[in-house]
Amino acid sequence: MQISDLPYPDPGVPDARSGSRFLLWLGRNQLGGQVRSFSWGLLHFSAVMALSFAVGYAVQAVVDRDGGRLALAGGLLALTGVTIALGDTMLHRTAVTNWITAAARVQQLLARKTAELGSALTRRVAAGEVVAVSTGDVEKIGWFVEALSRFLAAAMTVVLVCVALAVYQPALALVVVIGVPVLALGVIPLLPRATKLADVQREKAGRATELAADTVAGLRVLRGIGGEELFLTRYREASQEVRRAAVRSARMWAAISAVQVLLPGLLLVAVVWYGIGLVRDGRIQIGELVTVYSAVMLLMYPLRHFEEIAMAYSFSRPSARRAARVLSIERSIEGSGTIEDVTPQGDLYDPVTGLLAPSGRLTAVVCGDPDEAGRLAERLGGHPALDEPVTSVRLGGTPLDELPLDAARAAVLVQDKDPVLLSGTLTELLDVPSSGNVTAEEALRAAECGDVLDALAQASVDDDPMQAPITERGRSLSGGQRQRLALARSLVTDPEVLVLDEPTSAVDSHTEARISEGLRALRKGRTTVVFTSSPLLLDRAERVVLVHEGEVAAVGLHRDLVHTEPRYRAIVTRETEDEQAADEARKASEAYERDTYETEESA
Structure with missing residues (x-):
């Protein structure tokens, strides 16, 4: 695989059982690149070590006043210089290729996992951790994959040099053969401590990144409640912990370098x-001493890669562990069919809560806990949280978890409470897989996006709102405008079942009333579930369903439940406990007076 061939047609199925297994899997999938890098590295390191022989040969030629041998030594030096340059260039080229292709493979795997799980991913893993894995961790994983082949080439070179010295000058090579293993293994006692400190540093850095990501995501809310300083203090403390951990780790690595x-x-x-x-005893010549001395001095170059591979592994292992944790998240059951042969239809039923959404009808679900509503919405889309029961939601009697992912998503679409708008034009935003039965104009009209189109038309060069640019996450629009565009995008897809989580929480009551009418008219005959209060x-x-403490507590129409179900009324009318108690006392008093009056009349 070359850089020009990226992205991979298929990045493969990773071994995500642990960080070490994931690194091993990456290495196995790049054997060709590793062999090329190893070969060029071996040529480069061998040429560097050959310098010592050429220098020693030249010194001995000068001592012996042999011009021919001196000229030959000069030719050897020129040849080794060219070989060093060629080997170093190609080693760098192949090593960087290994780095980039490994990082690209990990990024593709993460992108595929994100697409597979959708918004359910951030319910199972912190959003900051996903950001940390897809940015800094990817580079560190690529670093280890890239450094591995260079380390193997360096280790092979050290072995070959020791063997060559033993043959070339056995008397002096004995010192080298004994000393080199001490050099290579001398830092091993320090590595566990260094690795542990590096792990601590990476964990603290990951937590700081998560905190920063979560803070930025909720910045508007924080400003609204005046909480910026509180979270700034928390992030400052977290960053200082990262700094202290980095200093401790750097001290250990400095000791290893020393x-x-x-x-x-x-x-x-x-x-x-x-x-x-x-030399004094006449057992070796001066040139041979220079050769051995030069070889020992130049051995420091390949031996440096022993330290680098230790650092690369210590930094990449926690990164690989985090990546493996994200990549190991799976749906409960993998389906084996295809979207062509699986077209489920019928009622949507959740056996855990008992929630039933009849086919072709608009069902509203009321939950007192917004988080519970979000989890239930994800369950209806076939993505239960890790700590939830694995019992699958059924569509027309077919478990969603047994369907292929494409089929499940074509059947049930879940719009999150905070949907994301990608940058691009409005045409590109609404260019999503759909049935073709709902046009963009109809969806925009049902979602009451008239004022949004007017605002986009003013920002467009040719007054065409469909070609107006939308910034990343729709930051140039208000919260209500973003919410309505996201609703229009969901309506365009026209799925068999549409699940909406608080689709009108950011709009005013007049707009909300028009959206409710447009939604009911456009989705007539299609199953729609709306989580709202x-x-x-x-x-x-x-049909209105009240879900209380994880179970269906009441079913009926809104106007009936308001009068008959106190828990429903408390959620919908924002009634406090005191007001609820007073209302119940008033009703009890009225009933008592009515009974008393009836008793007196009969007497």
Whole structure:
């Protein structure tokens, strides 16, 4: 796989059982790139180490006053220089390719998982964690995949150099053969502590990122209640914890770097001290001493990759663990059919709560807890939370979790409480998979988007609102305008079942009344479920269901439930407990007076 071939036609099915297994899976899927990087790395490191032989050969030629050998040494130096340049260039090229392709594979996997789960993803994993995984964690995972082949090439080079020195000069190579393993393994006792500190740093950084993302997402609300300073203080404290953890981690890595400078220095001193004695005794020549000395000095270059792979693994492991946690989230049951052979129709039924939405009717659902309403809406779309029962919602008797993902989404569309508008034109916003039975104009009219079209027309160059640009997340529009455009987008799709979670919470009552009429008319004969506590929407619903503490508590029409169900009335009318108690006392008093009057009349 080359960079020009990205994205992958199929990024594959990851092994998300753990962070280490996920890294191993990534490596196995890039064997070709790893082999190329290893080969070029081995050529590059070998050429670097060959410099020591060429330098020693040249020094010995000067000592012996042999011009021919000196010229040959010069040719060897030129050849090794060219080989070093070629190997380094191609090593960098292949290594960066491995990095980018690995990161692209992870990003594709995350994008596929996001598309598969939709808004249910952020109900199972914090939005900040998803942001952290898809940004900084992706780069760190790619770093380890890229560094692995260079480390293997460096390790192979060290082994080959030790063998070559043992053959070239056995007496002096003994010091090197003993010393090099000490250099390579000398930092191992420090690595567990360094890895632990790096893990702590990454966890604290992840929490800080989550806090920042959640704060930005709720910035408008925070400003409304004056909570900016409180959350700023929390983020400041979290960032200071990250700084302190980073300093502790950096100190440990600095100690590792110091050890990797100290031990080679000691080895060089030992080689020179022992080598001078051998030269004095006439057992080796000066050129051979220079060769061994140069080889030991140049060994520091490949040995540096031992430290790098340790750092890359320590930083990438928690990142891979987070990515694996996101990628391991699955639907309860994977369907095996296709959208062509599965077209479920009928009543929508949730066996957990007992909620029934009859086919072809507008059903309104009232929940006292907004979070419970959001979870139930996701359940109706076939995406229960991790801590919820796995019993599937049924559409016409068919469990949604047994359907293929495309079929389930074509059958049931859930519009979240806070739908997201992507940047682009209004035409692009409404260009979504649909049945074709509802036009964009009809959807916009039913969602009461007339004033939105007027505002977009003013922002358009040719006064065409459909071609007017919409900024990221619709930030140039008001909350009510964004909500109505999102509703229009959902209406265009014309699914078998449409589930709306508080679709009119940001509009005024007059607009809400018109939307309720337009929604009922446009969705006539189609199953629609609306989670709301608005009397205007509830009054136009053909069936109203009260869900209390996770179960259906009452079913009927709005005007009947208001008079007969105190819990329903308290939610819809925002009645306080004192007002509810007073109302019940008043009704009891009226009933007592009525009974007393009837008794007196009969007497």
